Amino acid sequence: MLLNVQDLRVTYRTPGQKPVEAVRGVSFGVDTGGAFGIVGESGCGKSSLARTIIGLQPAAAGVLRFEGHDTGQMDAAAFTRYRRAVQMVFQDAAGSLNPRMTVRQTVEEVLCVHRMCPPGKITGRVSELLDRVGLPETVLDAYPRELSGGQCQRVSFARCLALEPRLIIADEPVSALDVSVQARILNLVRTLQKELDLTLILISHDLAVVRNICDHVAVMRAGVFVENGKASEVFDAPQHPYTRELLAAIPDIARSLSRNQ
Amino acid sequence: MSAPLLQVEKLAVTFRQEGVETTPVRSVSFAIHAGGRVAVVGESGCGKSLTAMSLTRLPPTDRAQLSGKVLFDGTDTLTLNRDGLARVRGHGIAYVFQDPSASLNPVMRVRDQIAECLPGVRRAERLAATVRLLTQTGLPDPARAANAYPCELSGGQQQRVMLAMALAARPKLLVADEPTTALDVTTQRHVLDLIDSLADACQMAVLLITHNLGIVAGRMSRISVMYAGQIVESGAVASVLTQPRHPYTRGLLAAVPLLDAPRNAPLRDIPGTVPSPDAWPAGCAFAPRCPAAQPRCHNLPPPETESDGRQCRCWLEGTACC
Numbered sequence: 292m293l294l295n296v297q298d299l300r301v302t303y304r305t306p307g308q309k310p311v312e313a314v315r316g317v318s319f320g321v322d323t324g325g326a327f328g329i330v331g332e333s334g335c336g337k338s339s340l341a342r343t344i345i346g347l348q349p350a351a352a353g354v355l356r357f358e359g360h361d362t363g364q365m366d367a368a369a370f371t372r373y374r375r376a377v378q379m380v381f382q383d384a385a386g387s388l389n390p391r392m393t394v395r396q397t398v399e400e401v402l403c404v405h406r407m408c409p410p411g412k413i414t415g416r417v418s419e420l421l422d423r424v425g426l427p428e429t430v431l432d433a434y435p436r437e438l439s440g441g442q443c444q445r446v447s448f449a450r451c452l453a454l455e456p457r458l459i460i461a462d463e464p465v466s467a468l469d470v471s472v473q474a475r476i477l478n479l480v481r482t483l484q485k486e487l488d489l490t491l492i493l494i495s496h497d498l499a500v501v502r503n504i505c506d507h508v509a510v511m512r513a514g515v516f517v518e519n520g521k522a523s524e525v526f527d528a529p530q531h532p533y534t535r536e537l538l539a540a541i542p543d544i545a546r547s548l549s550r551n552q
Numbered sequence: 553m554s555a556p557l558l559q560v561e562k563l564a565v566t567f568r569q570e571g572v573e574t575t576p577v578r579s580v581s582f583a584i585h586a587g588g589r590v591a592v593v594g595e596s597g598c599g600k601s602l603t604a605m606s607l608t609r610l611p612p613t614d615r616a617q618l619s620g621k622v623l624f625d626g627t628d629t630l631t632l633n634r635d636g637l638a639r640v641r642g643h644g645i646a647y648v649f650q651d652p653s654a655s656l657n658p659v660m661r662v663r664d665q666i667a668e669c670l671p672g673v674r675r676a677e678r679l680a681a682t683v684r685l686l687t688q689t690g691l692p693d694p695a696r697a698a699n700a701y702p703c704e705l706s707g708g709q710q711q712r713v714m715l716a717m718a719l720a721a722r723p724k725l726l727v728a729d730e731p732t733t734a735l736d737v738t739t740q741r742h743v744l745d746l747i748d749s750l751a752d753a754c755q756m757a758v759l760l761i762t763h764n765l766g767i768v769a770g771r772m773s774r775i776s777v778m779y780a781g782q783i784v785e786s787g788a789v790a791s792v793l794t795q796p797r798h799p800y801t802r803g804l805l806a807a808v809p810l811l812d813a814p815r816n817a818p819l820r821d822i823p824g825t826v827p828s829p830d831a832w833p834a835g836c837a838f839a840p841r842c843p844a845a846q847p848r849c850h851n852l853p854p855p856e857t858e859s860d861g862r863q864c865r866c867w868l869e870g871t872a873c874c
Contacts, residue, residue, distance in 0.1 A: 332736040333707070439825055440596075469595040469763055474807035474819035481816065496736055499809040503819065522815065540737040543811050547770025548790055 292359075293323045293490050294344070294377075294458060299353035301339045313339035315514035316353070321458070321507070326484060326491040328505030328522065330498055330537065336514040337494045341460045344492070345379050346370070357458075375405055378451035382463035384443035388435040394421070394446050395431045401453045420449040425479060441472035448479065452487070459483075460492045465500060477503060498541055502526055510534045555626065556583035557724055557757050558607070558645075563620035565599075565606055567829075576829040577602050578781045579620070584725065584757050591760045591768040591789070593804065594778035597826040600761045603778070604727045608641045625724070642669065646723035648747075650730035652710035656702040662686075662713050663698040669720035685716040690746055708739035712746070719750060726751065729761045744771060765808055769793055777801045780827060780837035787862030797864045799842045836867060844868055 301314035313336040321327045329337050342348040344355065346362070355362045357373055365373060381387040388397055398417045402408060408416050418428060424445040435443055444464060451459060461480065465473040481504060484491050495501050501508055502522060509519040510533060518531040529535045565577040577599040584590045592600050605611055607622050608629055622629045629640055649655045657665055666682045667673075673681050679698065686694035689712040702710055711731060718726055728747060732740035744767055751758050760772055768775055768789060775793070776786040777800060785798035796802045806820035824841040827833060833840055839849040846867065854867040 332738065441825075470765070470804060471595060471807045471822040472825075474809070474821035477809065478818050478821065481818065497809070498737075499811045502811055503809045503813065503815065503817070506815070526811070536738060538811070540741040541811060542737075542740070542764060542766030542769070544766050544769040544793055544805070544808060545810065545812070547766065548793060 292320045293325075293357065294321045294492075295354075295356040295359075296320070296344070297354040297356070299340065299343060299355065300351040301336070301343050301348060302351040303339075312351075313514055314343065317511075317514075317516055319509055319516065319519060321490055321492060323457075323490055324484075324488055325507060326493060326505040328501035328508040329492065329494045329511055330496060330501050330508060331511035332496055332537075335511045337511050338462055340511070341379065341462050341492070341494055345377050345460060346374055375454045376457040378454055378456040378459050380444070380447045380451055380459060380461045380464050382466055384440060384447050384464075384467070385435050385438075387447060388443055390435055393432050393434055394426070394438075394449075397446060398449050398453055401450055405454055407453060407455070416453070420453055423452060423483070424449045425475075439472070440468050441476060444468065444476050445479065448483065452483070456489070458490045458492065460494070462494045463496070464493075466495065466497065473500075480504060498526070498537060499543070510537065554585070557586045557588070557625065558584040558759075559621070559623040560603075560607070561621040561623070563603065563606060563618070563622060565602055565611060566617040566619070567615055568617065569615060572830065574829040575832075576781050577606065578832075580778075580781070580783055581620075582776050582783060582786065584759060586724065586757055587751070587755050588757045588774070589751070589760070589772040590758070591762060591772040591775045592778055592783075593762055593765060593768060593775060595763060595804075595826050597828070598778045599781040599829075600778050601729050604647070604729050604759065604761055607727065608645050608647075609637060642721040642723065644723060645725045645727060646718035646721065648711070648714045648718050648726065648728045648731045650733050652707060652714045652734070653702060655714055656710060658702055660701075661698070662700055662702065662705070666698075666713070666717050666720060669717050681720075682716075685720055686713070688719065688750065689713070689716045690742070691716075706739075707735050708743060711735065711739075711743050715743075715746065715750070719754065722754065723756060725757045725759060727759045727761070730763070731760075732767070733762070733764070740767070765793065765804060777804070780832055781829065782837065782865060783863070784838065784865045785863065787860075791860070791862060797862065797869055798838075798866050799844055799868070800838045803841075836865075838866075 297318050299314055299317045303311045303313060317340060331337050343350050362373055395417055398420055399413055402413050402416060426445050465476050483489060493501060493504055505522050508522045508525045509516045512533050518525055518534045529538055561581050563580045564575055566573055566575045580603050594600050606618055618630050624640055624644055663679060663682045666685060667678045670678055670681055682698050683694045686697055691697045691709060691712050732743050772789050775789045776783045779800050785801050796805055803822035809819055822841055835850045835852050836854050839845040849867050854865050856863055856865045857869050
């Protein structure tokens with residue numbers, strides 16, 4: 292098991308106000324090479340959970356084990372290695388790129404900061420990464436504003452692949468994109484996962500997207516997992532009423548057309 | 553059949569900026585009958601929103617030049633004077649836009665914003681009328697919502713406030729421009745159900761603009777697929793979605809992840825992107841991305857053909873490979 296989360300809690304405290312418990316005791320495990328989907332609506336705590344896993348947000352309680360090691364007990368060097376091994380792709384691709392940096396600078400920066408390859412090989416590695424995510428070399432010197440939403444999301448993927456991660460957390464990677472571009476990015480995620488033997492945590496409110504990619508799925512609501520299991524079981528025989536409600540709310544073409552006839 | 557409520561004929565929008573002319577909407581024609589449900593779908597940058605806004609001449613007139621005809625209730629809104637236009641806007645055609653938090657004034661209470669849409673109502677009765685409208689949109693605590701600022705409401709609640717404002721003047725046509733793109737799936741369903749039931753109750757026609765084919769199926773009766781400023785295919789929803797004729801429509805349909813599809817089945821995408829309005833291709837605008845394109849597709853714009861109540865703009869229409 293690559294990642295094991297035990298009873299994780301995330302609490303936001305604001306002086307003078309009641310603390311908000313965003314994640315209230317979540318436990319799950321992700322196998323190496325697996326694709327784990329987390330679905331739920333805005334405000335259910337999915338992003339807080341993701342941010343806590345990659346260490347952007349401290350956990351209030353709980354244990355996070357990566358390859359068997361408790362991340363809370365890691366020394367600085369081990370934690371840096373962990374941060375490198377776990378990467379995140381955010382929903383707003385354009386917003387998560389620096390508007391004043393070209394594609395080349397964006398990818399180079401991570402390579403340099405983490406000393407991923409000798410300076411002489413950086414240019415070659417950048418081209419290799421762009422090729423990996425399906426971007427032409429012509430965008431190397433482009434700024435994010437000159438790119439489409441789908442291209443920005445590819446740059447985000449290239450940037451996170453630069454660190455040769457073991458686990459990628461993709462937080463709503465396609466919800467801001469057009470349906471045709473969405474298909475392209477989802478296909479990219481699938482190929483990358485297979486070819487680089489990556490482990491994936493995909494966060495989405497779109498169950499069809501999760502269904503398409505993930506082998507395990509957890510349904511999150513109000514900070515807890517209300518259902519967690521194999522994707523086929525959760526989708527075909529949902530146990531929790533909330534899962535059923537979510538499934539029923541998906542606008543599905545075939546289903547709507549057959550209902551109308 | 554009686555004359556349609558809205559008849560758009562060869563609508564084109566041209567922008568002139570720094571001496572460069574672009575035509576993001578070129579020759580769009582469609583009709584909506586009273587109480588009808590029409591959807592316009594397409595990717596970003598296809599001209600859907602601009603078409604919708606042009607119905608009441610919302611694009612800035614100093615830069616945008618509108619041509620063609622937009623006959624609403626028999627009068628052409630493109631030739632109306634200011635007063636005439638003011639009567640159409642809101643009273644005839646009302647809008648709900650994609651991002652409710654950006655459409656609402658953040659420093660005004662909900663009740664004051666809705667009251668702005670009720671000019672004929674006496675001051676003393678405005679609050680009651682506002683609460684009535686909010687009740688209609690199914691807000692849980694309309695009296696509280698009336699006193700709230702937009703930031704105190706959730707996205708779904710804000711969209712309901714937008715709907716209340718749109719309904720204030722009892723429009724005959726509601727233009728909903730991506731009304732649920734910013735919302736969660738369950739909220740999306742509530743808002744769409746609400747639009748459906750309000751349209752039924754008020755005998756209001758709906759023009760829904762979206763890129764989500766799933767919400768079109770089962771809710772709308774007619775669909776127009778827009779690409780690069782033109783309608784490339786239109787017809788009854790069930791027939792277009794089950795038997796798409798235009799390669800673009802087929803591409804859009806294939807790209808939608810389906811719930812009952814096998815896991816790890818790769819999704820079919822449409823290669824390339826929508827060309828920008830200053831670089832519309834000479835022939836069929838979709839040809840550069842079309843899997844079935846032939847030499848003539850690149851050179852000559854395809855004519856619009858019509859059969860079985862469906863329009864299609866494709867050279868390959870009716871041929872075996874299409």
